[in-house]
Each structure stands twice: as structure tokens, then as C-alpha cells.
Amino acid sequence: MQMTSLQGGTDNAEWISPEEVTLDPKKLPNVPGFHIIIRPVSLREKTKGGIFLPDKVKDDIAYLTTVGQVLKVGDLAYKDKEKFPLGAWCKVGDYVCYGKHTGQKFVYKGVKLLLVFDDQVIMTVEDPKTLDTTYNLSN
Numbered sequence: 001m002q003m004t005s006l007q008g009g010t011d012n013a014e015w016i017s018p019e020e021v022t023l024d025p026k027k028l029p030n031v032p033g034f035h036i037i038i039r040p041v042s043l044r045e046k047t048k049g050g051i052f053l054p055d056k057v058k059d060d061i062a063y064l065t066t067v068g069q070v071l072k073v074g075d076l077a078y079k080d081k082e083k084f085p086l087g088a089w090c091k092v093g094d095y096v097c098y099g100k101h102t103g104q105k106f107v108y109k110g111v112k113l114l115l116v117f118d119d120q121v122i123m124t125v126e127d128p129k130t131l132d133t134t135y136n137l138s139n
Contacts, residue, residue, distance in 0.1 A: 023071070023111045025092075031074040036121065038068035038096065038103070038114045041128055066102075067128050068114060070094045077118040089118070095125045 023039070031037055046052045070090050078088035090096050103116035 023109060025071060027109070028072045029108060031072045031077075031115075033074050033076045034118045035074040036070055036077055036090070036116050036118055037072040038098065038116060039071050039111065040066075040068040040114060041095070066100055067095060067097050067125060070096055071113070074118070083119065089121050090124050095128045097122045097125060 028037060070092050073088075073090075073092060078084045098114070098116055098120055099122065102120045103114045105112065105114055107113070
């Protein structure tokens with residue numbers, strides 16, 4: 001399968017803020033309609049033993065940057081009973097998976113976030129540490 005060039009597009013791995021950068025959930029922007037704000041989970045720079053991960057290794061695991069934590073859910077998200085007969089797929093605090101090129105990337109108060117529609121959430125993940133051990137989930 002041939003990958004299409006994004007011609008100046010930003011790689012998802014470059015759109016992840018370190019976990020130590022905090023953001024007050026009460027001060028997030030208002031999310032209208034069917035949108036959800038997600039904070040992508042950050043990649044760890046080095047192993048538990050202190051060995052720095054080479055760029056090639058980080059590139060190889062960057063495909064897993066499609067996991068993030070839900071920070072805010074819009075007022076109309078998951079309200080369509082025909083589309084979501086069983087209710088909401090996720091809630092604030094859940095870790096979710098989303099498509100590689102999904103959503104609008106933006107920076108808010110120094111934190112890199114993602115704005116997606118409610119139906120762009122693929123699944124919830126109970127513990128993202130089980131996906132890959134190179135993730136830093138200090139919070």
C-alpha cells in the first residue's frame with residue numbers, strides 16, 4: 001500500500017505535549033455541537049532503565065499516537081438516538097482511539113489538543129499502557 005504525502009502536513013507525533021504540561025479542565029474552550037476535545041498520549045523519550053529511544057524507534061511506534069484522553073465533550077455529542085442507540089461511546093477522562101488523520105489539531109495554552117466529532121472515536125481503552133510500553137502516562 002502506498003502512502004500519500006501530506007505535503008507539509010504535521011506528523012501526529014509532533015502534535016503531542018509532554019504530560020508534565022498541565023491544563024485546567026475548567027478553563028478549556030467551550031465545545032459546541034458534536035465535538036470532543038482529546039489530548040493525545042505522549043511518547044516516552046527514554047526507557048525505564050534510562051536509555052534514550054532513537055528517532056527510528058519513536059517513528060516506528062508513532063502509529064500508536066492515535067490514543068488520547070477525552071478532556072471535554074460537546075453539548076450535542078452522542079445525543080442522536082438513531083446514530084447512538086446505546087448512548088455515549090466515551091466520557092470525560094476516558095482514553096480513546098481515533099483515526100490517524102482524524103480531527104483538527106490545535107494548541108491551547110501551550111497544550112496540543114485534538115478536536116474530533118463524536119462518531120470519529122473508534123473505541124475506548126481501559127488502560128493505554130497495555131497498547132505499548134513506551135508511553136508516558138504519569139498523570
